[in-house]
Amino acid sequence: MTRTALVLGAGMIGVSCALALQKRGITVTLIDRREPGRETSYGNAGVLAASSIVPLNNPALYGKIAGYLGNRHPALNLSWRRALTQPGWLLRFLWEARPSQARARIAALQSLTADTVTHHRALMEQAGVLHRLRDTGTLKLWRTQAGHDAARAEHDFLKSHGIDSQILDRQGISGIEPGLNPIFPAGLLIPCVGSVDSPGAVTAAYAALFAERGGRIEQAAVTRLSRAAAGWRAETSTGGSEAEIAVVALGPWSGDLLKPLGIDPWLNVERGYHRHLAPQAGARLSRTIYDVDGAYYMAPMEQGIRITSGVDLSLRDAPDVHRQIDAATAAAREALPLGEVIGETWRGARPTLPDSLPMIGEAPRHPGLWLAFGNQHIGFSTGPITGEIIAAMVCGEKPPIDPAPFRPGRYIR
Ligand SMILES: Cc1cc2nc3c(=O)[nH]c(=O)nc-3n(C[C@H](O)[C@H](O)[C@H](O)COP(=O)(O)OP(=O)(O)OC[C@H]3O[C@@H](n4cnc5c(N)ncnc54)[C@H](O)[C@@H]3O)c2cc1C
Numbered sequence: 001m002t003r004t005a006l007v008l009g010a011g012m013i014g015v016s017c018a019l020a021l022q023k024r025g026i027t028v029t030l031i032d033r034r035e036p037g038r039e040t041s042y043g044n045a046g047v048l049a050a051s052s053i054v055p056l057n058n059p060a061l062y063g064k065i066a067g068y069l070g071n072r073h074p075a076l077n078l079s080w081r082r083a084l085t086q087p088g089w090l091l092r093f094l095w096e097a098r099p100s101q102a103r104a105r106i107a108a109l110q111s112l113t114a115d116t117v118t119h120h121r122a123l124m125e126q127a128g129v130l131h132r133l134r135d136t137g138t139l140k141l142w143r144t145q146a147g148h149d150a151a152r153a154e155h156d157f158l159k160s161h162g163i164d165s166q167i168l169d170r171q172g173i174s175g176i177e178p179g180l181n182p183i184f185p186a187g188l189l190i191p192c193v194g195s196v197d198s199p200g201a202v203t204a205a206y207a208a209l210f211a212e213r214g215g216r217i218e219q220a221a222v223t224r225l226s227r228a229a230a231g232w233r234a235e236t237s238t239g240g241s242e243a244e245i246a247v248v249a250l251g252p253w254s255g256d257l258l259k260p261l262g263i264d265p266w267l268n269v270e271r272g273y274h275r276h277l278a279p280q281a282g283a284r285l286s287r288t289i290y291d292v293d294g295a296y297y298m299a300p301m302e303q304g305i306r307i308t309s310g311v312d313l314s315l316r317d318a319p320d321v322h323r324q325i326d327a328a329t330a331a332a333r334e335a336l337p338l339g340e341v342i343g344e345t346w347r348g349a350r351p352t353l354p355d356s357l358p359m360i361g362e363a364p365r366h367p368g369l370w371l372a373f374g375n376q377h378i379g380f381s382t383g384p385i386t387g388e389i390i391a392a393m394v395c396g397e398k399p400p401i402d403p404a405p406f407r408p409g410r411y412i413r
Helices: 012-023 060-068 080-085 087-095 099-113 116-127 146-160 170-176 199-212 251-261 323-335 376-394
Strands: 004-008 027-032 076-078 138-142 166-169 186-190 194-196 216-219 222-227 232-236 239-243 245-248 268-279 288-291 296-301 304-308 311-313 338-352 359-362 369-373
Touching (some): 012 245, 012 369, 027 239, 222 251
Antiparallel strands (some): 138 186, 166 186, 232 239
């Protein structure tokens, strides 16, 4: 039986793994170079994405590629430097979008996302941050009449997967979001989707709960991971720690410590940005909205109205490219009366595997080394279930959902 664990990375995934292992009586050390929840799990749109069941690279992507070329569309920015240095990953990402893969990946994503609000509600209650949860659904909006057909198609698709939604016209949209300017003729309200007003604060509160229950949090950079007598050793900027097992939950940085062990997980990133704006008087928003034509989320947050951008396929550490967040800011100003920009523009990186599914399980050929990363656009939502799957497998229990679609062996040989 496992008694000790190192969890590397205190984003939503690592913190959730730490809590789930601790619940099973394992002594856990959680290590992060920053305070918990200060990276990707800080800057996201805070959506608890119970209806995000279609992988980003689905068969419809093939028809959109031409429109994305030339980097004029707000949904996507492709750096030619990345395309030239990482052509294999991009081709694999496109290959995984083929129709024969769609049904199984939709089922896998639905199993991961279905209970996200229930899981977070329970943790928020235990962590004393339930006031941060909004139960008002999410609203998808279209700017043209063609949006009526798109809303209908999405409504029917979601219904066929047991997810309720409500088609709205301009008047219906104004009825539930009177602060929005009437520029959207069509909308789709998806009530089962939740959201929070500060994903960073929620992640930090879960980490505080872990510490309150006796868990150890170490703030240090992990510089190397290696096998040790006890199991696994993490060398850190302040020394080192050993335990029987190690869980790598380093989000977009997970590959950095695995490659020296001869493990290439095929992990890459989709960068994204956010900006906060002050709402002008009367500009209230009571849920997250997604402007389909503008390709941005707008979310009411503790800091102001947060606008998050589409996907920037630049190299992970390349300088910022603000084209998309600038376009999103301008589009958001058309939708809601917004005042000045608050603070700096934030950049993060969604950790992504070519099939848009996370990697959750034990690394092939490396007993005791567990992998929990690649949660892409839904990692804030799917942290708790990822933690439960990892902890159940570590302890030899039946996981809450079938872990097969997420097995590391699909990319790691
Ligand atoms: C713009 C944007 C919007 C998004 N919107 C949503 C949304 O609305 N809903 C949703 O569910 N998801 C959303 N996501 C995705 C979600 O934010 C991520 O999937 C999730 O935060 C990933 O969590 P993580 O714990 O894997 O990574 P992280 O939160 O990045 O955590 C990894 C941790 O590892 C630490 N670390 C890295 N290297 C080292 C090292 N060497 N030593 C020590 N520590 C290290 C980092 O400091 C960090 O704290 C969005 C992402 C972006 C970029």
